[in-house]
Amino acid sequence: ALAVDRDIFSRLVTDGIRADENITVFEEEITEIPDDAITIIATGPLTSDALAEKIIERFGTSLSFFDAAAPIVSAESIDMDYAFYASRYDKGSGDDYINCPMNKEEYETFYQALVTAERAPLHSFDVNNPKVYEGCMPVEVMAQRGENTLRFGPMKPVGLVNPKTGHRPWAVLQLRKENCGGTMYNLVGFQTNLKFGEQKRVFSLIPALHKAEFYRYGVMHRNTFINSPKLLNADFSLRENENLFFAGQLTGVEGYMESAASGILAGINAVRRLNSQEPVILPTDTMLGALAGYISDKYVEKFQPMGANFGVLPALENRPRDKQERGKAYSDRALKSLEAYLTHMNLEV
Known part of the structure; x- marks a missing residue:
């Protein structure tokens, strides 16, 4: 976010749009969802109240509001010498959860580190404000209610041996599990507003996570996004009306590059829909294809926004140990796959 002056960047984009003879700009608020034309809704996370109400009215409870999100770690970095698979009271399939146990001494050490850790600054709201949803209460705030609060909450051991x-x-x-491939795992109930470095330090005190690799750190902010896995196709069109597309962070892609890319893909596919052409759905071993697959994966039950990371990609067959070589292997595979796909679709490489 700090690599680009956003004021200058947004001005350049605005000037480019206004200068393009193929674009007509209407400066007015959109309060209805059109049904009679191919349309892309790309309002971002700060959708105006009027349009947000229409989206809620149209899609019921599909519009979600989250004040905090929990970290996500790579599956391979979880030390299974300290962890075990189980669901409470042996309910479920048995491998629904990886459990990271702690003894009394380990928990007390972790607890003290958690309640004294440095938090990220808050700008728009106070975590103690009653508008903050109880289910999204930051774990460090919950812990301040008492040393055993977490043991009767997100870290309760009841029903587990x-x-x-x-x-x-x-x-x-x-x-x-954060995805079907099981390459990413979410820390259940660990929504947090700690600084990223503090999250790494404090959560690594949990024995099974002592060498955890974080694909995404927990964040706290007001965010609006639709429940895309229940609503969207991988080309960003609506399943119930394929003339209607969503794009940007509203779809649950997290980040500038990801949001812009989703808009480009939605735009390409809107034009292809107009011309009765097959949609462009990139291979899932490319980053954008993987993100499009994630936000349209109907098996994702507890959907949270996701940015670009290697965890959303299918595992490599011969995975290099070196992190830099591993990244290059992902990239080489994606470029080869993308080139083959574009050739197959008779698109420019």
């Missing part, structure tokens, strides 16, 4: 000890742990952090 550590097969390595045969006993119920003192406290347990559960990790839940």
Whole structure:
């Protein structure tokens, strides 16, 4: 975000749009969702109240508001010597959760680090404001209610037995799959406003996460996005009306590049829809294809915004140990796949 002066950048974009003879700009508020024309809705996370109400009216409870999100770690960085698979009371498939147990001493050390850790500055609201949803309360704020609050909340050990000890742990952090491939895991109930470095330091005190690799750190902000996995196709069109497209952060892609790219893909596909052409749906081993696949994955139950990261990509067959070589392998595979796809679609490479 700090690499670009956003005022200058936005002015350049605005001037470019106004100067383009193929674009007509209407400066007016849109308060209705058109049904009689191919349309792209790209309002971002700060959708105006009038249009937001129409989206809610049209799609019911599909519009979600989150004040905080939990971190996501890579599956391979979880130390299974300290963790075990299980659901509470043996309900579910048995591998729904990875459990990260802690004994009393480990928990107390973690707790003290958590309540004294440095938080990121808040700009628009106070975490103690009653408008903050209880279900999205930052874990460090919840912990301040008492040393055992987490043990009766997101870290409760009830219904779990550590097969390595045969006993119920003192406290347990559960990790839940973030994608179908099982390459990413979400720290359940660990929404947080800690600084990124503090998240790495404090959460790594949990034994199973002592070498955790964070694909996304927890963040706290007011954000609006539709429940895309239940609503959208991978070309960013609406399943119930393929003439209507959504784009940008409203779809659940997180970040400038991701939001802009979703808009470009939605725009390309809107034109192809107008011309009765097959939509462009990029391969899932490319970053944009993977993100489009994630936001349209109907099996994602608890949807949260996602930015570009290697965790959304399919695993490499011969995965290099070196991180830099691993990144190059992902990139080389994606470029090769993209070139083949564009050739198949008779599109420019």
